[in-house]
Amino acid sequence: MSATAAAKAAAVPYSEKERLFSAVKADLRFEDYLYGCYECGICVAVCPSARFYDFSPRRIAQAVAREDVELVWEQMNGEIWECSQCFSCLKCPRKNNPGGIVTIMREVAVRNGLHSAQQALEGYSRIIYKIMSTGTQVSPDMIRPEAFPDWGPTARETAENLEVWRRAMPPETMHTTSTSWEVDDRTLTELYLIWHLTGVLDMIKTLDESLHMILVDVMEEKLEEAGYPLS
Ligand code: SF4
Ligand code: SF4
Numbered sequence: 544m545s546a547t548a549a550a551k552a553a554a555v556p557y558s559e560k561e562r563l564f565s566a567v568k569a570d571l572r573f574e575d576y577l578y579g580c581y582e583c584g585i586c587v588a589v590c591p592s593a594r595f596y597d598f599s600p601r602r603i604a605q606a607v608a609r610e611d612v613e614l615v616w617e618q619m620n621g622e623i624w625e626c627s628q629c630f631s632c633l634k635c636p637r638k639n640n641p642g643g644i645v646t647i648m649r650e651v652a653v654r655n656g657l658h659s660a661q662q663a664l665e666g667y668s669r670i671i672y673k674i675m676s677t678g679t680q681v682s683p684d685m686i687r688p689e690a691f692p693d694w695g696p697t698a699r700e701t702a703e704n705l706e707v708w709r710r711a712m713p714p715e716t717m718h719t720t721s722t723s724w725e726v727d728d729r730t731l732t733e734l735y736l737i738w739h740l741t742g743v744l745d746m747i748k749t750l751d752e753s754l755h756m757i758l759v760d761v762m763e764e765k766l767e768e769a770g771y772p773l774s
Pocket of ligand 2 (some may be wrong): 585
């Protein structure tokens with residue numbers, strides 16, 4: 544943690560850190576994800592993030608198992624964002640799920656608008672917008688040569704002939720370049736409903752108000768038609 548971040552963390556009252564830790568423990572999945580820790584390090588040996596970052600699934604499991612409120616707080620403001628959520632750590636002989644604990648910690652960080660969550664996700668707003676507004680993932684029209692210089696001539700050839708490539712694919716739902724595939728209206732409404740009713744839209748609001756406003760703009764009409772007005 545940097546000196547500035549450490550100073551900010553010290554300014555947060557212990558009761559607030561405790562409240563967030565309680566929220567982690569109160570999650571329904573928590574008791575299935577932690578059974579204690581042998582400190583064997585097997586999770587570290589299989590963890591790809593531990594190879595490339597100052598990150599350790601063992602440290603996560605131990606901090607939580609020891610109920611170390613300060614360390615858990617520190618982790619929620621930093622290292623949990625280094626986990627790649629691959630779940631190789633399920634190899635744990637104690638049946639722990641350190642990656643799952645990280646998932647819960649991230650969700651609590653997002654729900655409570657922690658700065659670390661805002662920082663970790665700020666680069667993804669375009670992708671979140673794309674996925675949530677169209678119901679599908681990064682689109683082929685994002686393949687621009689200037690964005691993928693390491694692809695050499697392949698990116699240019701692909702970008703120039705996108706229409707042709709997409710038409711060559713058998714399913715009609717893929718004959719588009721602005722989305723990966725076409726999502727029909729009914730499915731899109733169902734997705735909007737899920738994001739609204741499960742609180743995902745509210746989570747976005749705590750992180751990025753402008754993105755939330757744009758998404759509300761896109762979803763409002765369909766949600767209203769489905770009988771779930773946003774206001
Ligand atoms: S889920 Fe996270 S902690 Fe577990 S092995 Fe993958 S990167 Fe490591
Ligand atoms: S593999 Fe399981 S028991 Fe071993 S250090 Fe990791 S969390 Fe602890």
